[in-house]
Amino acid sequence: MLKNLFSLGLFITISATLVFAQESEKLSLQECIDIALRNNYDLRVAQINVESAENDITSSRSGWLPKINSSFSFGNYVQGKRTVKEDVPIGVDQDGNYIYEERLVQIAQTERKSYNASVSLDQHIYDFGRTGSGIRQAKAWRQYYEHSLFNTHNLVIANVHDKYYKLLKAMKLREVYAEAVRHAEENLEYNQTMLDVGLKSQAEIFQAKVNLGNRKTELINQINRIELAKADLNSAMGRYPATLIDIEEDMPQPIFPTYNFEEAVEIALQKNERLKAVDSEIKATEYAIRAAQARYAPSINARLGYDRNNDDIARVYSAKLDEDFTATIGARVSLNIFNGLADKAEVERQKLNNQLALEKLKEERRLLITQIREYFLLLKAYEDIIKINEENLQAYQENLRLQREKRRVGAGTELEVRQAQVDVIQAQETLVGAKYEAKINRAYLEAALGIIAKDN
Numbered sequence: 001m002l003k004n005l006f007s008l009g010l011f012i013t014i015s016a017t018l019v020f021a022q023e024s025e026k027l028s029l030q031e032c033i034d035i036a037l038r039n040n041y042d043l044r045v046a047q048i049n050v051e052s053a054e055n056d057i058t059s060s061r062s063g064w065l066p067k068i069n070s071s072f073s074f075g076n077y078v079q080g081k082r083t084v085k086e087d088v089p090i091g092v093d094q095d096g097n098y099i100y101e102e103r104l105v106q107i108a109q110t111e112r113k114s115y116n117a118s119v120s121l122d123q124h125i126y127d128f129g130r131t132g133s134g135i136r137q138a139k140a141w142r143q144y145y146e147h148s149l150f151n152t153h154n155l156v157i158a159n160v161h162d163k164y165y166k167l168l169k170a171m172k173l174r175e176v177y178a179e180a181v182r183h184a185e186e187n188l189e190y191n192q193t194m195l196d197v198g199l200k201s202q203a204e205i206f207q208a209k210v211n212l213g214n215r216k217t218e219l220i221n222q223i224n225r226i227e228l229a230k231a232d233l234n235s236a237m238g239r240y241p242a243t244l245i246d247i248e249e250d251m252p253q254p255i256f257p258t259y260n261f262e263e264a265v266e267i268a269l270q271k272n273e274r275l276k277a278v279d280s281e282i283k284a285t286e287y288a289i290r291a292a293q294a295r296y297a298p299s300i301n302a303r304l305g306y307d308r309n310n311d312d313i314a315r316v317y318s319a320k321l322d323e324d325f326t327a328t329i330g331a332r333v334s335l336n337i338f339n340g341l342a343d344k345a346e347v348e349r350q351k352l353n354n355q356l357a358l359e360k361l362k363e364e365r366r367l368l369i370t371q372i373r374e375y376f377l378l379l380k381a382y383e384d385i386i387k388i389n390e391e392n393l394q395a396y397q398e399n400l401r402l403q404r405e406k407r408r409v410g411a412g413t414e415l416e417v418r419q420a421q422v423d424v425i426q427a428q429e430t431l432v433g434a435k436y437e438a439k440i441n442r443a444y445l446e447a448a449l450g451i452i453a454k455d456n
Helices: 002-023 029-039 041-064 130-196 202-236 261-271 273-296 342-408 414-449
Strands: 025-027 067-079 082-092 098-107 110-126 245-247 299-310 326-334
Touching (some): 025 029, 041 130, 130 202, 130 414, 202 414, 261 273, 273 342
Parallel strands (some): 025 245
Antiparallel strands (some): 067 110
């Protein structure tokens, strides 16, 4: 009864998996990467940051461009009836000069129309490097976001490698556990045959059934892990986790790098995009210091203005531009003598930002070298594990063959056969895990070196 229940559950699970596999699309590693690069959220945000930084450059360049303003206005000027003190003539002296006396004068309400049109042009001439430093600072920040974009690009590719190889590992382990089920079924069948001829006890049959049930449970759990790994890969590609998917393994690629640790560090210090981003941040803070220091220097501007004001609209908007106008042309030199130590504080703030960026670069380099060292140690360990377990697997498989033969001729025990089967399965598990974990760490190593995206 137990065997029938396990067989039914296993059949349903495997059948459902096969149906899904038939309906799902089969993707290569490169196709998964291409989908992720189109859909990834972090990558889109990084691209928007680059575009925003480009707009900041345009804004900073506006300081060198002329500014043209125009204004047009109209209205009624009304002044109410009023009494004012004024000097009014009251006579003429003997020399013919008017004699004035202060008196209260009544003035009636006055009203007139007012029309105005003006155009002005202001041109920044020189500010001793403040605007220029601002432009260079904006360009440095654009480079920062560009390198951050490339770094995100590399991490997205490495993450797809991670989820892709974990799915392949889960699929390979399913084959390992399926083999374990076959071994357990063979054991049960053998023990049942021996029971029929009186050479085995019922207790040994129960033990074989329990062993088969455990192996089937492992297989069912592994099939579920495959579905979870597919959801993780879909998520890495920016897709709905339940999207039907299947993958195919590409042509075998070398697992371990041909360069050594010292060569890897040299590559990383030259190509790592995170380091390049921080280096651009340092340049931006240096330009910010120069811009802040330039606030102590004068700035020179030129201005050209043309203004027409009259109570007759025909004169204001007349084509006779050489009449009824006021024009100004000149230059202005501005020098901020004291503004409450704000300039000094700004210079100090930018110097501190520069120190922080320099410290960040040191720390990023240290962490990067540590990370590369860790990847090399892991890859070395996996290389040894793979070699050892390839040899162990051959030995365990030969031992399993011998233990089965000994059991057949009555010189071996069921326990020895079962242990030999467990040894084979464990060696296969370790070998599969080491191979794919090594590939995952190789991908993250190449992302840290800045070379994973060379073909993408």
